[in-house]
Amino acid sequence: MSEARFDPEIKQAATAAQQRAARPEASVFVEANAGSGKTRVLVDRVINLLLAGHKPETILCVTYTKAAAAEMKERLFKRLGDWSVTADAALAEELEKLLGRELKPGEANTARKLFAQALETPGGLKIQTIHAFCENLLRRFPLEAGAPPGFETLDDAAARRALQAARRRVLASLTPDEVNTLIETGGPEAIDTILRWARANRHDIATEIQRAGGVDALSDQLWPVLDLPAGADPDALKADAVADLPRAGLEAAAHAMCHEGKPTDAKRGEILRQALAAADPDLAFDTVLAFFFTEKGRGKRVAKLATKDIADALPHVIALLESEAERFEAVRGMIGRAALARASAVALRVTDSFVRAYDAELEQARALDFDDLVRLAGLLLAPENPFSGWVGYKLDGMLAHALIDEAQDTAPRQWDMIRGLTTEFFAGEGASELDRTLFVVGDEKQSIYSFQGAEPARFLAEGDHLAASAAAVELPFERPGLDVSFRSAPEILAAVDQAFAAKIPAPEVKFLAGASALPFARYQGHRAARSGTPGCVEIWPAVPKPEKLEESSIFDPVDQRARGSSRDVLAQAVAGEIADMIARGDAVWEERGGKFRQRPVRPADIAILVWRRTGGFFEEVIRQLKVKGVPVAGADRMVLRDQTAVKDLLALGRFAMTSGDDLALAEVLRSPLFDPVDPDLPGIDEQALYDLARTRTDIKRRGTLWNALYTSEDPRFADARIALTAVRDQADKTRLYDLFTGFLNDRTPTGETRWARIYARLGEEARDPLQEFLERALQHERDEGGALASFIARVEGEDTQIKREMSADRDEVQVMTVHASKGLERPVIILPDTTRSPVTGKTDPVFAHPECGLLWSPRKAEDPDVVARLRETATNKQLAEHGRLLYVALTRARDRLIVCGWRQGHGDLGQISEDSWYQQLSDAWTGEAWAEIDTPVNLVVDGCAPGLRFGPAPTALGTADLARTGVSDIPTWAIAPAAAEGGMIRSAAPSSLLADDEHEPAVRSPLADPGGHRFRRGDVIHKLLQTLPDLPPDRRQAAAQRFLSVRADIAEADRAQIITETLGILDHPDFAPLFGPGSRAEVALVGHAPGLPDRTIIRGQVDRLVVTDNEVLIIDYKTNRPPPSEVAAVAKVYLGQMATYRALLRAVHPGKSVRCALLWTDAARLMPLPDAVLDDIFDAGAA
Known part of the structure; x- marks a missing residue:
């Protein structure tokens, strides 16, 4: 075998083409194959411009996504940062490779300063998406563009x-x-x-x-x-x-x-x-x-x-x-x-x-959406705009060099904006004297975003336009083609060329060019830079349709589909092959310093790419990977309301709003939230829930599941009873975010948090939807006020897909669509969703027409000729993009590519669509170089033909060895428990400073209150005392009745008693000063004061605060029944709470007398608390 490295001759030719593309004095249009190093060329060109003395603020790089912009910035700053500390000889060598010539005097010193120069550029280097650029442009010229100022x-x-x-x-x-x-x-x-x-x-x-x-x-x-x-x-x-x-x-x-x-x-x-x-x-x-x-x-x-x-x-x-x-x-x-x-x-x-x-x-x-940004920016720069000359003059000194990345995905309106931005580069007699350039890089074969307006034909037309514009004013112009792939093995590139080039009888490891069999205007074949690093391509037989599916049980969910379809069989086969290749340690190649070596495959080396998420395979292959114990990242996109962990929290929210919602409570009880991580510890299983539900009929008042749980003494429900009581008590007075995070962070009786329980049951993939759910809670608080009911309704009503950021750091198999894989590469790529036609199903029935705006024809059979032509054009575009999508999918692979599929539809065995990827590839991948092999499909399905492989089978290296893969052992300090930090500042509520059984107040037995509404009653009275004083006395009773009428979980008799108790306090003449001028309700207090426990931040809320010129009066409502008759009988926890409030408010009002009192609502009695009682409360409590 030849040496595993980059081929010197091919690499030299590729480097020469990249240097042409990076020439700072020329405008350039580059067609770059997948894996040909276009991002490196972009970075090289920016560095060349900086080395040539161009100011960083005059350079604009426009990328397609935020991720691409971030990657480009990271690469650029890493190169420049390394140069600032690189030895002279090494720096000179690298600069000469970049420039393709010997260094001039002073260039090395200039290179060392570029890092600091880039960092000090006002506003930073402009490497951004096209929408971000347009937004910045409109903020500078809002009136000229017709945009709302401050939009x-x-x-x-x-x-x-x-x-x-x-x-x-x-x-x-x-x-x-x-x-x-x-x-x-x-x-x-x-x-x-x-x-x-x-x-x-x-x-x-x-x-x-x-x-x-x-x-x-x-x-x-x-x-x-x-x-x-x-x-x-x-x-x-x-x-x-x-x-x-x-x-x-x-x-x-x-x-x-x-x-x-x-x-x-x-x-x-x-x-x-x-x-x-x-x-x-x-x-x-x-x-x-x-x-x-x-x-x-x-x-x-x-x-x-x-x-x-x-x-x-x-x-x-x-x-x-x-x-x-x-x-x-x-x-x-x-x-x-x-x-x-x-x-x-x-x-x-x-x-x-x-x-x-x-x-x-x-x-x-006063807002703009993304389409508005591009449209208004284009109108701002258009010649028809009377302000375009002024805007161009202002931009003239700010922009000299524009670089457009992923140009094949640029929409026509975006191209119009780019033309308006760069027209002056090639206009006028002085254009050749000014040093301004436009760089465009893309690949027609990878244009896959037509649903966002991209037109590959416009990409090629812009190349011709740029060439003509540069020639008209005699400016230097380059149009190099980057055809050398540094990513994929030679066998993969040869198979790709065989699939797309017109007449190639068998794959050969060489450069192949020619007219395309698919609708590419031009097809630029591939050369492999890798040498001595063989890969392989496999195509498995399509799984036939089974004679019959497995019979479902009457106890299965109504929406559960039958198992055993051809799709399910393939999902099992794919998951099994992945598990086997990891167990065998199939070899993949790893490049370091221009040389390659083999190592065993890991889960993160493997990606499964599907055409669409719909159809069931996406979810089934993830399920099968989990069954086989293969780490898998989960779905790359999600609908938030459909995620299991989010469903559990939504059920928790519905229960917190209405304790009588038995279904919501049952969902919560059977969720991971009350399932211990340790499988040996009992949780709430189906039998336990059934036992609990049966006791509802034994309860005299309202036989709800919550009442059964609240009064149950079964130890299986102790955790749920305590935790859910706290959730109900906090639901009306706690911020949304705090309500859910407090519950998830709660330390359970078995030692773990509820976060940990969710991850133990659902896996790490639950983290992203939970974090998105909590972020939505924060956003709802900011935008809508934070009502729990409206938040639950909003989340349940949204079906928009959310993109998950797939971390490359986690060692997991990734399953995603081909669209989402753009920019990704993996040693092993599996394409299973290949047998469907792109034109199967409903075509968009609305067609744009230049003369009448639109034509709407939902039924193809009834199309008149004018609509039939429009529909045919749309179908042809769909087929062409489907072919380009296949190119993107195939070229994600570095070492191994597996194509498979399943039959479906009519016929005993099912069908493969003539327009499908599988049909195209099985027709193209033929010849003596393709050897028959056994596959996981024909080994388990009778009558299936063998598969085909081009290239040698992967070498089995055994299970991955950390030493061989270059990963060092984890140091002992990394897994040792962190030392306790005794000086940490903690946050505490006033009532928690003396909160233990000894200091808790005595209350009537909850058994005497089978509804379990003690805390609910107190919350309602607090709310009424907060809001009713703001109303005229004659309107208070009606307002209280309206307020309580929607509290279905409070009995009618209890409602009347609450109203009587509350109005008795408000109407009492002795209490008038408490609710008069200078008084405030629900006053938040945060801070520390002398006399309170050290290194503790107090966070509390005073029920009623009265501040006059000479004194401060603190009132706290207490709803205990019966109330104590004297101060000596007041619970220590209450006295500690009031002493804490007094200490904080003495610090706020140092010149005033601060007095405290408890208002007992049950007896309408105000109980002043003497200073002597409060002075030593913490010392007495500690004793």
Whole structure:
């Protein structure tokens, strides 16, 4: 075997091409294959510009994603930082490699200063997404761009809210006739289909409406576009067609067919008679269609209108019928087009209504969404803008060099903005004297974001435009092609070329170029820089459809799908192969310093890429990996409300709001929240929950599950009873974030937190949805005030997908879509979702049209010619992008590529779509170089053919050895327990300073209160005493009754007693000063004061605070029943609480007397607390 390294000749050629692309004095357009080092070229070019003396603030790098911008910044600063401390000789060598020439005097010193220069640049180096650049541009020139000064940029959550608000406005504006048209044409999903299209095409359709002079004027163009008279109406066309029937001739024809023909003629003659006899024009028309056409009038023309006997005997009858058939075929087409015109007019009005409503929402919020940023930036820089010259003048000294990354994914509107930004680079007689350049890099083959507006043809057109612009002013220009891959093994690249190049009989490890068999305008083949590092490509047989699926049990969930499908078999096979390759230690290559060595594969080396998350395979393969004990990262995107851990917290929230919600409580009890990590410790299993539920009928008052739990003495429920009581008590007075984090951080009786319990049951993948849930709680507090009910409703009502950041540091298999894998590479790539057609299913039925705005045709079979052409164009674009998506998927692999799939659909074995990746690859990957192999599929499925492999099988190295993989042992200090920090500052509530059984107050037994409402009662009284004093006395009782009317968990008698108790205090003349001027309710106190425990921050809340010129009065409500009759009987914990408040407020009001009192609500009695009692409370408590 040759030495495992980069081939010197190929690497030298690749380096030369990269140096051409990085020339700082030339504008450059680069087409770069996957793995050819385009990010390195971008960084090299920025460094070359800096070395050439260009100021960092004049360089702009535009990337497609925030992750790409962050990666580029990291690489750039690492290179520059290393240079600042690199030895002279080593630095000189690296600079000469970068520049491709000998160093000039002083260049090494300049290179050392670049790191500091970049750091000190005002605002930092401009390496950002195109949306971030546009936002910054608009903030500098808001008035010139027509943007609201100080505008907000909508995040995803805010955009969803604006869309929902706009949708409500649209629905409210629809007339009954419009609703009927929408439903009849497109079914119940019609409105959302149109709004989705309107959102994606908002600015384009708004421009068309404005250009036409309004939505009605644009709608008028629908009829001529569809070759119809102006305003042609389907109902009128039907009526005219029936009125023009030659009745006498048709009646004679029907009579002849019924009496002179065969039974077939008689049957058809009767249909014609019914049509002529029908009084309703619609019924008559439909019956005539059923006579002339198949499928009850919807299909093709009937081949024979009458039998041969009638045709020979009565040729004039046949001639009349043929004539009418032709007329009705034309009328049927007109009616279809008229119905489409009417429906499209309604869709256009809905679209216009949505655009105006959405714009109004944004205007009201003084906000812009991402599309607005690009559009307004483009308009700002457009020549038609009267301010564009001024803006260009202001930008002239700020921008000299623009670099555009991932240019194949740039949308036309974004290209327009880039042209406006760089037009002056190539304009005017002085353009050649100014040192300004544009660098563009991309790859047509990797353009996979058409749903965001990307057009690969525009990418190539911009290359031609840049070349022509540079030539026109005699500026240097380069157009190198980067065809050398530093990523993939030669065998993988050869297989990729064989799949896409036009006529290559068998894969060969060499450069292959030629016309593409797929819709690429140009196909640039690949050369492998790697030498002596063989890889392999496998294609497994597609799993056939089983004869029958496993029978489900009547006890299975109703939405659980049957097991044993071909998809499930493949998921098991893939998971099994991954487990086996890890166990065998299959070799993968690792590069260090330009040389390669082998090491055993690890879970993080493997990625499974699917076309779509839908279909069931995505979830099933993750499940199978978990079953086999293979670490797996979980889904790369999620709908928050569908995540199991989030469902548990939502159930907790519903229970906290309504303790009578038995289902919510049952979900919480059976969740990981009350399941100990140690499997030997008892949890709440199904039997325990059943036992608890049975006791509901034994409770005299309200047989709810919560009442059963609260009164239960079963030790299995002790943790749940205590924890859930605390949650209910805190729900009304604790911030959302604190409510949930406090519960999750709670240390359980078995020693672990509830976080730990969730991870033990659900795995680390639960971390991201939980953190996102808590972040939503914080956001809801900021935006909506933090009500628990509205928060639960919002989370449960959102179905938007959230992207999970997949950490490369975790040693886990990743499962993701091909779209999400863009920019990723792994030693082993598995493509299982390969047999489906990209055009299977519903195509978007709304099509943009330049003359009439849009055409809406939900049913393909009813497409007129103009729509059929639009649909065919859309389908061809879809197929072309599907081919480019396959290229991206194949080129993610470094060492091993596995392609597999499952059959589905009709037939005994199922089918493989002709448009599928699997069909394309199985057709292309043939020849002597492809050897037959056994695969996990044909070894377990009878009758399956063997698979094929190109390249040598991976070497089995055994289980991964830490020493061999270069990972050092974990040092002992890393796993040793941290030393206790005795000086840590802790946070405490005033009531917790003396909180133990000895100091707790005596209360009536909870058994005497089977509803368990003691704490609930106190919370309600506190709330009433907080809010009612602000109302006039004559309105307080009604307000209290309204407040308690929604507390269904409080009995009617208890409500009346609470109101009496509360109003008795407010109406008592002795208590008037407590609720008069200068008094405040629920006053928060945070801090430390002399006399309190050391290194403790107190966080508390005073129920009522009265501050006058000379004194401060602290009142705390207590709802104990019965209340103590004297101060000596007051619980020590209460006295400690009041002493703490007194100490804090003495520090706040040092010149005033601070007095404390307890207000016992049960007896309407104010109990002053003497200073002597409070002075020594902490010493007495400690004793």
